[in-house]
Amino acid sequence: MAVDPSSPIRVLVVDDHPVVRRGLAALIATLPGFAVAGEAVDGETAVKDAQLTRPDVVVMDLAMPGIGGLEAVRRITAGTPSVAVLVLTMHEDDETVRAALQAGARGYLLKGAEQEAIESALRAVVAGQTVMAAGVAARLLQAPAVPAGPAFPELTAREHEVLEGLARGWSNATVAASLALSSKTVSNHISSVFTKLGVATRSEAIVLAHRRGLGAEGP
Structure with missing residues (x-):
């Protein structure tokens, strides 16, 4: 995703808990080079606001009323593919992580992440990179066995x-x-x-x- 370096990175914050949402928005507003594009309280509003405001990145909670965070991620990445989605949630089970990645999320952080980690993840997903919380990544990338032979022989x-x-x-x-x-x-x-x-x-x-x-x- 190409972002004008002279313009702030615009962030849409989505969380149904007002204290969490407002706190995160306030934090992002203090980060150099960032601006809050808006706040949404549920998945339906998030999808609508993403289409209307076209932020650079959406910070998305998963446990919300209505269509929920996962479906909101799917709709946002399908309808506005230029918008990156960073999941910020309490859920760290492998099934939920995989579902979020399959829905199109570029990043997955856990609530409680340090300010530096949030800022770094926001910049990374806007730059087209994929980021995950360290503990989540360590579990997700483990495999019980690796097939013998060269990796991905079907690729050129x-x-x-x-x-x-x-x-x-x-x-x-x-x-x-x-x-x-x-x-x-x-x-x-x-x-x-x-x-x-x-x-x-x-x-x-x-x-x-x-x-x-x-x-x-x-x-």
Whole structure:
């Protein structure tokens, strides 16, 4: 996602608990380079406000009345794909985490995260990266067994390189620069990777890549 560096990162805060919502909005308003685009109290309002205000990122609680956070994430990412979604919730069970990633969330943090972690996650998801709370990521990326043989033989060499970049948390622009490719070409390769691996979101591809040992080295 291209964000004008001279403009603040606009954040829509979604939580049905007024104290939590207002506190988070107040916190974001104090962060340099950020602005609060609005507040929503439920999933339906969040979807509507995302379409109307087109924020750079939505901070989404999951346990809310109405359609709920997961369905709101699906509708926002489908209807306004330029808007990143960062889940901020109390739920850390693997099933809920996977459901949020499958719905299109780019980040997953737990309530109680430090200010620095929230700010870093907001900047990361807007830049096209995927972030998860450390404890959540550690569990989610564990696999009982890794099949023998090379990882993802169905991918071409170039697609494998692109997936490796995604697994390291790189944005499309960083992958393109590292491989001397255009952003459009990288996007095409990512679409092909998703199809071949049977995944629907960037987060799912990253989790699968980590399970097969990709992304072990830092950028």
